[in-house]
Amino acid sequence: MNNQDCLVSVVITTYKRPLFILQRAIESVLKQTHTNLEIFVVDDQPEDRQRIRQIQETIHAYKDPRLSYIGLKEHGGACKARNVGIQHANGDFIAFLDDDDCWLPQKIEKQLEGFINEDIGMVYSPYINIADQSSEKVFIPCQKSGDLTQDLLWFNCIGGCSMTLIRSKILKICGVFDESLLSCQDYDLWMRIAQCSSIQFVPFVGIKKFDRRDSITNNIHATNQGFNIFIQKYQHLYQQFPNIYNYRLNLQGYRMIRMKSFKNAWLYYKRALHVKFFSRYNILWPFRGYYHLLKITIKKHLYSANA
Numbered sequence: 001m002n003n004q005d006c007l008v009s010v011v012i013t014t015y016k017r018p019l020f021i022l023q024r025a026i027e028s029v030l031k032q033t034h035t036n037l038e039i040f041v042v043d044d045q046p047e048d049r050q051r052i053r054q055i056q057e058t059i060h061a062y063k064d065p066r067l068s069y070i071g072l073k074e075h076g077g078a079c080k081a082r083n084v085g086i087q088h089a090n091g092d093f094i095a096f097l098d099d100d101d102c103w104l105p106q107k108i109e110k111q112l113e114g115f116i117n118e119d120i121g122m123v124y125s126p127y128i129n130i131a132d133q134s135s136e137k138v139f140i141p142c143q144k145s146g147d148l149t150q151d152l153l154w155f156n157c158i159g160g161c162s163m164t165l166i167r168s169k170i171l172k173i174c175g176v177f178d179e180s181l182l183s184c185q186d187y188d189l190w191m192r193i194a195q196c197s198s199i200q201f202v203p204f205v206g207i208k209k210f211d212r213r214d215s216i217t218n219n220i221h222a223t224n225q226g227f228n229i230f231i232q233k234y235q236h237l238y239q240q241f242p243n244i245y246n247y248r249l250n251l252q253g254y255r256m257i258r259m260k261s262f263k264n265a266w267l268y269y270k271r272a273l274h275v276k277f278f279s280r281y282n283i284l285w286p287f288r289g290y291y292h293l294l295k296i297t298i299k300k301h302l303y304s305a306n307a
Contacts, residue, residue, distance in 0.1 A: 011085030107206030121197025183226030257289030
């Protein structure tokens with residue numbers, strides 16, 4: 001069967017998102033040029049009966065038989081919601097869309113073209129990052145195809161769930177989202193997919209990602225919990241590449257500095273020194289972190305002086 005004829009399952013997970021934002025996500029899927037879709041809106045807010053009714057009425061109003069509502073019986077988090085969507089999926093391919101992101105009309109069509117052979121388990125694409133109403137920037141991932149295992153050890157060079165399209169049978173081989181992780185859930189799945197299949201880069205910008213302040217990546221506890229479990233899971237790989245391991249620990253320390261969690265930053269820095277004492281990253285990342293804070297401090301003082 002030609003990939004363009006295949007059924008694609010789309011899982012939209014939602015939790016406490018304003019209805020108009022969820023509608024934006026749903027409508028971006030309904031407008032896809034690839035029309036052979038089944039679309040599941042998985043609601044992770046079972047305690048709000050009024051919101052459940054509003055979402056169900058919204059879905060019903062579209063009058064599109066491809067669109068279905070799934071309500072979780074108890075709050076389980078985004079990965080639980082995605083895994084429930086996977087359980088309901090019948091498609092040859094599966095795509096995930098966060099409720100505050102949206103797709104451009106050719107997203108699925110173009111990504112399906114990336115599955116040029118059966119060895120490819122997932123494709124990924126660049127996206128437009130929108131920080132506020134006046135700031136849009138195209139983010140281009142690592143642009144590599146094939147075995148991305150070593151590339152992913154450096155950092156999540158693929159991006160989030162909304163940027164990918166996955167061959168469904170690959171999830172039966174490498175597993176689904178790890179619900180024990182508070183962060184790095186997508187990163188962890190990408191790493192497992194990379195170890196059991198090829199990954200293909202498709203140079204088509206088809207996703208709009210909207211930054212938000214309540215993101216998991218802004219939660220210190222969640223960020224550290226997910227990172228440390230990820231490192232432990234793939235310790236056998238990191239030990240083969242001490243330079244990458246050192247870089248990864250320094251990068252996490254840099255993120256902690258940016259989040260003003262200096263104690264955690266120091267702990268990661270010490271671990272990085274233990275992995276590889278003589279490394280340029282031991283100087284580069286702490287410098288970049290504190291330089292970032294210095295710039296913010298200077299800007300605040302200048303703003304206060306001019307106010």
